[in-house]
Each structure stands twice: as structure tokens, then as C-alpha cells.
Amino acid sequence: MSYILYALLLVLVVYFVYKANQNTKDIQINKIKIESQTSSTSPSFSILQLSDLHLENISITPEQLARKIKNEKPDMIALTGDFLDRKRTLPKLVPYLEVIQELKPPHGIYAVLGNHDYVLKNENLEKLKQLLTDYGCHVMQNSSETIEINGQKINIIGIDDYSTNRSDLALSYQKVQDGMNIVITHDPNVVLEMNDYHFDYLLAGHFHGGQICYPKAYHLVKMGKLARQNIIKGLHMHNNSPFYISEGLGQTGVNIRVGSRPEITFHDVAIESKSA
Numbered sequence: 001m002s003y004i005l006y007a008l009l010l011v012l013v014v015y016f017v018y019k020a021n022q023n024t025k026d027i028q029i030n031k032i033k034i035e036s037q038t039s040s041t042s043p044s045f046s047i048l049q050l051s052d053l054h055l056e057n058i059s060i061t062p063e064q065l066a067r068k069i070k071n072e073k074p075d076m077i078a079l080t081g082d083f084l085d086r087k088r089t090l091p092k093l094v095p096y097l098e099v100i101q102e103l104k105p106p107h108g109i110y111a112v113l114g115n116h117d118y119v120l121k122n123e124n125l126e127k128l129k130q131l132l133t134d135y136g137c138h139v140m141q142n143s144s145e146t147i148e149i150n151g152q153k154i155n156i157i158g159i160d161d162y163s164t165n166r167s168d169l170a171l172s173y174q175k176v177q178d179g180m181n182i183v184i185t186h187d188p189n190v191v192l193e194m195n196d197y198h199f200d201y202l203l204a205g206h207f208h209g210g211q212i213c214y215p216k217a218y219h220l221v222k223m224g225k226l227a228r229q230n231i232i233k234g235l236h237m238h239n240n241s242p243f244y245i246s247e248g249l250g251q252t253g254v255n256i257r258v259g260s261r262p263e264i265t266f267h268d269v270a271i272e273s274k275s276a
Helices: 002-023 062-069 087-102 122-134 188-193 218-223
Strands: 028-034 044-050 076-080 109-112 137-139 143-149 152-158 180-184 201-204 234-238 241-245 263-270
Touching (some): 076 180, 076 201, 109 152, 188 201, 188 241, 201 263
Parallel strands (some): 044 076, 152 180, 180 201
Antiparallel strands (some): 143 152
16 A cells, blocks of 8 residues: 555656646746836836846747747846856857847847856856857946936946845946936845935846745745745835846756746836936
């Protein structure tokens, strides 16, 4: 009798793992609209966000990604960290960057690094940064760039990874001009340190939506205050400013998801003129 029970248990485990792996192929395309707080007729601009590719464990191929985004025309692209963490994976990044570059966003591609990217050291980290640069990405490490859309200045602010103590808010905002502030970063916990640093919209990743939620992502409790508050995905507010946490495209550890799905996100953001 015990052998039968063990066999049934094994079947259930295998089925659970199979279904959890299939979930990693169920790519969600989310469209987020951030409306103006002052005008119902404000123009907007679009951002494609891709986060947490984790190319050691990703279930979407470059060709599949290309098919999902080929008809989109974002004004800019934000890559919010955790591309990979093994030097042998660097060549695997190339076809994904080719797909992203092919969209030719008129206002550029901006990338920040995540904690897994910083597993790479010295020359391998430089190779990652150079590879991103070679494919048209502005790699931002506590820096900003200012673009103009419809006569309005928009500051793209890239804050380095908070979870590895690389964030420098003063440096990130040092060259910010009067205008609208769009922040890209990896670990969203940094928003809790930004009471003196205004943002109109912030994009992050890091949590993978829990990746495995049962029913909550209890294993994320060590990943900061937001995780302990179960703020691990989707749209939220801090000091009346919205921020978004992507569930990411790849996985860490094992290539499974339970209670979360990989994500491609399109943000339609109203343009407002504000002081930096």
C-alpha cells in the first residue's frame, strides 16, 4: 500500500513541476496607463519595459519575443536589470538585444543593472555593459539623461541597484533639469528612500511577482520592506507618485512559476511639466 502512495505522490510532484514550468511560458502582456493629475488632455508617451530576463532560466525565445512586440512602437524602452549572472551566458543576450534594437524607439533604450548582473566581476561586468552599449542601450548607473517630447523636458533617471548598496540618489539627480522625472531602477525598495527626490513615475523589477507564491511569497521577506508588505508586483503609490514592479521575463533558481507569470509591459504615461 505504501508503494502505491509513494507512486501517487511522485506523480503529483512531477505534474506540479511540469505545470509550474509551463507557467513560465505563459507570457502576460500588460498595458498600464498613467493619467495626468492636472489635465485630461495631456499628451502621452509610451515605454516598453522588459525586466529580469535571467537568461540562465528563461522560457521565451528571441523569436517569440519578436513576435509579441513587433507591432508596437514605443517612444522608449526601459530594461530594468538582471540580464544574467554567468559570463558564459553573455552570447545568449545578443539575439534578445537584436530584437529590442529592431524596434528603433525614437527616444532611446535605457538600461540599469540588477543584483544578479553584479555577480559578474571586473572584465566580465564590463563586457556586459559594453554589449548593452553596442546594441544602442544607454547604461545608467546613478545618472540621468534629458529628452524632449512635445516641447516638454523629460528626465530619464537611472538609479543603480539598491539591494547591493549601489544606489546614489544625489548623484542620480545631480544633472536633472526642470521637467518630468521618469526613474528606472532594479530594486523598487529604493522608493522608500526617495522622500526628498521627486519622481513622476518609477519602473522596477526584482521580485518576479514572487515567482512562487503559496499563497504569498513568504520567501521574499529578506528582500526589503516592500516585500514584507506584499508589494511585489504591479502598480503602487508612494508619496502620491506611481511606481510599477514588473514580474520579469525569466526566473531564478529553478525554471518554474506558481502564482506569477512572466511579463512584458507597455506603459502609456501622460506628459506633465514639473520642476525637478
